[in-house]
Ligand SMILES: CC1=C(CCC(=O)O)c2cc3nc(cc4[nH]c(cc5[nH]c(cc1n2)c(C)c5CCC(=O)O)c(CCC(=O)O)c4C)C(CCC(=O)O)=C3C
């Protein structure tokens with residue numbers, strides 16, 4: 001069992017009022033080649049929800065649910081918005097925390113879903129005198145608690161379909177697309193992000209009895225159009241399925257652990273509109289959220305032997321766009 005004196009929940013962060021949206025987006029894409037038009041489009045998604053991303057409240061809810069199940073103080077720090085990791089580490093140092101386990105709200109490996117969190121923790125630690133040591137807990141994509149939560153939520157979504165379509169409904173698992181170059185180099189031997197997602201999708205399907213056909217597709221593609229990202233996109237895939245006569249679909253966002261903006265906009269608005277246009281019956285499974293088995297999983301991860309840290313060549317960072325001062329000279 002690991003010897004930790006605190007639990008640090010590490011998340012992406014999101015805006016909580018309209019004026020926060022653009023500064024948040026600038027934080028997310030700093031040093032990356034994301035076209036300005038894409039950023040303005042995504043800004044509109046956030047503004048449509050009053051400038052509030054659901055993700056911060058979902059972190060608070062998860063922490064409140066986990067708190068009674070573990071006997072450690074819980075702290076929370078984000079990569080891209082308040083409360084920032086650096087401020088949280090400063091508080092932890094002031095409270096005398098020496099060694100904390102980090103639970104990241106992303107279950108999978110890849111630069112964006114794992115290494116970037118590790119790097120941001122390291123940067124924040126470097127900025128804080130006396131910062132605690134941080135041990136990142138393992139990828140939990142195949143943990144029975146995560147899988148059980150997704151099985152329950154997928155079953156509920158199947159039950160929301162018209163009864164005559166339930167048995168023949170197709171499960172369409174979704175995860176955030178990433179550049180194919182990032183997918184190729186994910187994990188120690190490459191391809192880890194897709195491999196883990198395929199495994200989880202298979203486990204969830206099996207947990208439902210194994211009777212449903214399924215696919216793994218991608219959502220929320222960002223980046224410049226000429227850079228290849230994982231495909232097919234979920235909306236294109238729905239068109240293809242409707243064309244093949246698929247009777248009904250349950251979308252299962254296994255790539256995420258809460259119903260944040262990528263879920264409530266990209267799936268509940270965009271994919272739902274597409275399905276309506278196609279006349280395809282569709283429901284969407286909830287993410288793990290505060291499902292009791294998912295909540296219990298956090299304590300179970302803390303009780304496991306300490307994970308071995310990733311090697312230096314695991315999930316390498318993509319090349320960064322040059323900073324403006326470098327570009328000048
Ligand atoms: C793999 C992955 C996850 C899953 C793992 C995890 O959960 O961490 C994830 C989660 C999330 N992504 C989120 C938001 C955004 N992601 C963006 C951009 C990007 N995501 C990428 C990948 C991922 N992203 C990548 C390769 C980019 C391109 C820029 C870059 O190379 O870094 C952008 C920029 C605008 C745009 O979409 O173009 C935004 C606003 C939010 C918050 C939602 C909310 O506010 O509720 C969450 C949880």
Ligand SMILES: [Fe+2]
Pocket residue numbers: 176
């Ligand atoms: Fe993202």
